[in-house]
Amino acid sequence: MHKILIVEDTLAIREEVCDILEMEGYVVFQAGNGRVGYEMALKKSPDLIISDILMPPLNGFQMFKKLQSDTRTMSIPLIFISAKGEKEDIRIGMNLGAEDYLCKPINIDDLVNAVKNKIKKKSIIDQNIIDKTARLSNLVENQKGKIDTLESQVIKLTKLLKDL
Amino acid sequence: MNMESLKKTLKSEQAYRNKEREKRTIELANLKVELEQQIVCLDEAAIVSEADAEGNIIFANDKFCEISGYKREELLGVNHRILKSGKQPDALFMDMMKTISNGGVFKGNLLNKKKGGKEFYWVVSTIMPFKDVNGKIIKYVSIRFDITAQVEQKEALIKQAEELRQFIETANAPIFGIDSKGLVNEWNQTSEKITGYTKHDVLGKDLVQTYITEDYRESVKKVLDDALLGKETANYEFPLFTKDNKRVMVLLNSSTRRDISGEITGVLGVGQDITELVGYRKELELKVNERTLELIEALKKEKELSELKSKFVSTASHEFRTPLSAINFAAGSIRKYWTRMDPVIMDKKLHKIEDQVKHMTKLLDDILIVGQAEAGKIRYKPLHINLGDFINEIIEEVNSSYKKSHKISTIDHEKLKNGDILIDEKLGRNIFINIIGNAIKFSPDANKVTIQFSSEEEYIVISITDYGIGIPKTELKNIFEPFTRGRNVDLIQGTGLGLSIAKEAIDIMKGKIIVKSNNGNGTSFIVKILNI
Numbered sequence: 001m002h003k004i005l006i007v008e009d010t011l012a013i014r015e016e017v018c019d020i021l022e023m024e025g026y027v028v029f030q031a032g033n034g035r036v037g038y039e040m041a042l043k044k045s046p047d048l049i050i051s052d053i054l055m056p057p058l059n060g061f062q063m064f065k066k067l068q069s070d071t072r073t074m075s076i077p078l079i080f081i082s083a084k085g086e087k088e089d090i091r092i093g094m095n096l097g098a099e100d101y102l103c104k105p106i107n108i109d110d111l112v113n114a115v116k117n118k119i120k121k122k123s124i125i126d127q128n129i130i131d132k133t134a135r136l137s138n139l140v141e142n143q144k145g146k147i148d149t150l151e152s153q154v155i156k157l158t159k160l161l162k163d164l
Numbered sequence: 165m166n167m168e169s170l171k172k173t174l175k176s177e178q179a180y181r182n183k184e185r186e187k188r189t190i191e192l193a194n195l196k197v198e199l200e201q202q203i204v205c206l207d208e209a210a211i212v213s214e215a216d217a218e219g220n221i222i223f224a225n226d227k228f229c230e231i232s233g234y235k236r237e238e239l240l241g242v243n244h245r246i247l248k249s250g251k252q253p254d255a256l257f258m259d260m261m262k263t264i265s266n267g268g269v270f271k272g273n274l275l276n277k278k279k280g281g282k283e284f285y286w287v288v289s290t291i292m293p294f295k296d297v298n299g300k301i302i303k304y305v306s307i308r309f310d311i312t313a314q315v316e317q318k319e320a321l322i323k324q325a326e327e328l329r330q331f332i333e334t335a336n337a338p339i340f341g342i343d344s345k346g347l348v349n350e351w352n353q354t355s356e357k358i359t360g361y362t363k364h365d366v367l368g369k370d371l372v373q374t375y376i377t378e379d380y381r382e383s384v385k386k387v388l389d390d391a392l393l394g395k396e397t398a399n400y401e402f403p404l405f406t407k408d409n410k411r412v413m414v415l416l417n418s419s420t421r422r423d424i425s426g427e428i429t430g431v432l433g434v435g436q437d438i439t440e441l442v443g444y445r446k447e448l449e450l451k452v453n454e455r456t457l458e459l460i461e462a463l464k465k466e467k468e469l470s471e472l473k474s475k476f477v478s479t480a481s482h483e484f485r486t487p488l489s490a491i492n493f494a495a496g497s498i499r500k501y502w503t504r505m506d507p508v509i510m511d512k513k514l515h516k517i518e519d520q521v522k523h524m525t526k527l528l529d530d531i532l533i534v535g536q537a538e539a540g541k542i543r544y545k546p547l548h549i550n551l552g553d554f555i556n557e558i559i560e561e562v563n564s565s566y567k568k569s570h571k572i573s574t575i576d577h578e579k580l581k582n583g584d585i586l587i588d589e590k591l592g593r594n595i596f597i598n599i600i601g602n603a604i605k606f607s608p609d610a611n612k613v614t615i616q617f618s619s620e621e622e623y624i625v626i627s628i629t630d631y632g633i634g635i636p637k638t639e640l641k642n643i644f645e646p647f648t649r650g651r652n653v654d655l656i657q658g659t660g661l662g663l664s665i666a667k668e669a670i671d672i673m674k675g676k677i678i679v680k681s682n683n684g685n686g687t688s689f690i691v692k693i694l695n696i
Contacts, residue, residue: 010486010657012516016493019509023501054482083485104489108496 002119003027005046007037007063008081009055013104017050017081017111024112026119034058038066041073048118050111053082053093064096077118081106211287211308217301219244231287231310233279244306249275249284264293264304273311286315338414338435341421342371344392346385349430358414358437360407377403377411391418391431401438413442472646476531479647483527483659487520494520530661533594534646537668544672546588551624552581554589555615558596566604575616585624586696591669598662599628599689605656607632607686623676623692630688635681643679652683 004026008014014030021028029044031037034051035058041049049067053060060080067073077099082089085103093101099118102110206212207225214223224232224239232239232247248257252275263270270291275284287308293301332339333352338359341350348371351363359375366375372385380402387397397418403411414435421430494513502510536542559572574581585592603613610631618625633652635643642648644667647660670677674694681687 010490012490012520013486013493016490016497016513016516019513020493020497020500023497023505083482083489085485104485105492106489108493108500111493112500 001025001027002048002123003029003044003046004115004119005029005031005037005040005044005049007031007034007040007049007051007055007060009033009052013052020108020111021115024115026115034060034063034066037063038073041067041076042070045072046076047122048099048115049076049078050115051078051080053080053084053089061092061096064098068097077122079114079118081111206307209309211306211310213239213244213306213308215244215304215306217303219304222303228308231278231285232276233283238279247276249277251275251284260291264291265301267293267295267299267301273315274308284312285310286312335434338437339432340366340371340435341430341432342388343430344428346370346372346388350432354437355435358406358412359404365407375405377405387416387418388431388433391420392428394420394428396420401442411439412437413439415441475647476534479660480527480531484524487524487527491517491520527659530659530665533665533668534661537665542591542668542672544588544591546586546673548584548586549589550581551583551585551617554585554587554592555581555596555626558593558600559615562597562600562604566601570604570607570610571612572600572604573612573614575614578617578619580617580619580624585693587693588669588673591673594669595666595691596626596628598666599691602662603628603630603632603687603689605658606630606653608656610686619695620692622695624695625690625692627688627690629686631686634683634685634687635679636683640679640681644677 004021006014006017006021006028008017008030009032011032014032018028018030029040029046031040033055037049037051038058040046051060051063058066060082064078064080067076067078078097079100079102080093080098081102081104082093083104090101090103100114102114207227210225211227211231212223212225213221213228216222220241220243221239222241224234224236229236229239256272256274260270260272270289272289274287274289276287277284288311289306289308291304291306294303294305296302332350335352336354338355339350339352340348340355343349347368348366349368351361351366355366356362361375369375372381372388376384384400384402387400387402390397397416400416400418402414402416404414406412415438416433416435418431418433420428421432423429494516498505498510498513533542555574559574563570563572600613600615607613607630612631614627614629616627616629618627633650635650636652639648639650643650643663646664648664649658649660667677670691670693676690676692678690678692679687680690
């Protein structure tokens with residue numbers, strides 16, 4: 001079950017996004033502004049964050065910057081949803097490193113697809129990491145076995161030498 | 165000595181004498197000819213007459229006859245007095261008689277009368293008494309030259325000069341003159357009239373030092389000094405002091421005054437009283453300034469309006485996007501998940517769609533009201549309605565739209581709610597729905613709002629007090645501007661139009677609105693409505 005954090009100050013929208021994502025089978029956490037969003041991200045380690053931009057006291061851009069500078073949250077992908085639909089606004093969001101920037105009002109399928117794709121990508125990356133980790137663990141395990149064998153041989157040899 | 169020699173001597177003596185006589189005779193003859201010629205010459209040039217010791221004419225030359233109009237025979241034997249014009253003072257003639265009867269030569273200009281006594285002629289006359297060997301006066305010889313033309317010319321000139329004087333004196337412009345030392349030597353009637361100073365007051369006074377206001381002394385002095393150096397100035401404006409201490413604006417043209425030989429003798433200033441003109445000009449300038457200010461004001465308003473419009477466009481687009489977004493999501497959810505959606509949730513979403521449409525409608529209404537107010541299109545149709553009914557209805561409406569989150573209590577010691585109020589219902593609703601709504605909206609952590617009724621001399625006073633977030637002091641002055649929202653509104657929704665709508669309505673009703681607020685400590689809006 002993938003976890004998604006929605007950060008949005010307008011309750012009516014937040015609720016809807018939450019409902020949609022739950023219908024799609026995600027676990028959803030909600031935050032009403034950037035400050036709460038940041039804390040939730042630390043606490044819940046979501047797989048994806050969907051965030052509005054204009055939210056006092058900490059807006060979406062500021063929250064994202066904060067998340068990016070924290071090693072615990074820097075790898076969490078983020079999608080901006082905003083009523084600010086100017087090219088410049090979109091550019092700012094994307095330059096910060098956002099995965100996507102959707103302008104309100106947003107088509108539900110666009111939202112669902114965007115979420116799906118980002119989660120999938122995140123999963124693949126995560127899976128890759130898991131695989132790599134597993135391979136490394138195996139390797140380490142193997143090495144450890146070898147070392148153990150060598151060690152027992154050394155002990156045996158030492159014993160032999162003492163006995164002589 | 166012998167006789168022969170005596171005879172001889174006598175003879176030669178005789179011959180010598182004869183020779184001498186002959187010589188004299190020739191000499192005399194020559195002298196006579198010369199004299200005759202001189203007389204002819206004199207007669208050609210001058211008017212000549214002779215009178216005996218009694219003054220009776222004994223000789224008159226042709227010129228005399230010609231100019232006097234008498235025939236010679238009419239003149240001879242007649243006393244010289246017949247020529248007297250009678251227009252010259254007797255003293256002149258007494259002086260003349262005294263001079264010549266004492267053997268002196270008289271010289272003078274005399275006015276003579278022609279025959280008939282109607283025409284006159286001027287002569288410059290030289291009269292010399294002729295004496296016999298004993299010194300006794302035997303006759304008077306007069307030699308005259310006709311100077312009528314010169315005298316007439318001179319008289320004409322004098323008359324002309326007099327006319328010019330008169331012209332200056334009576335000109336409808338102030339004309340004044342100064343001499344080379346800057347002392348006044350001309351001061352015409354208009355100068356007197358304008359300044360109140362008479363000619364007698366000013367003649368001989370220093371013009372600049374006495375009559376020019378201090379701030380202009382230097383520059384006026386320069387203009388006059390320039391004129392004294394031959395440099396004339398046109399249309400120079402300066403103020404003169406009047407006798408009653410007023411300032412008269414004069415437009416001056418200064419010209420250099422010279423004598424016949426071209427020497428500069430002073431300055432003649434011809435002015436124009438432009439006090440009135442300056443007054444008009446100042447008035448005009450004032451008007452122009454006023455108009456300019458009005459235009460600037462209008463331009464400022466226009467700019468404000470255009471700024472408001474662009475602010476409106478950006479704010480409105482954002483404000484509309486939010487409910488549209490919510491509607492879009494809710495409707496999209498129902499479409500996408502209706503087969504497996506809990507009917508309760510579906511119902512909630514449909515309600516939400518309706519709510520959001522309502523919100524948008526409210527936003528649209530507010531914007532329309534502001535638009536009308538900006539265009540001055542709001543109509544004011546006041547009616548007498550019961551204050552209690554009016555307010556209660558509004559309280560109910562606001563209460564229900566905020567889900568009864570607050571208790572709205574009213575304080576009405578004067579029982580004003582039982583009476584009527586003259587109000588335009590629509591404008592009144594604009595005021596109280598917004599203010600009471602704000603009271604609830606901006607006090608999320610409180611649970612009550614108080615509405616107090618009281619009366620002042622000509623107003624019914626309705627105070628709405630909340631215990632909410634308050635308004636920062638620095639923002640109090642802007643709260644009635646459209647699309648203005650306080651820094652401390654946080655998540656509280658709004659368009660920033662409510663108070664500007666309320667204020668506009670109050671202004672139309674000629675009421676008053678006062679706000680008292682402490683940031684974080686609640687707000688009171690005191691609305692005063694004319695009690696007629």
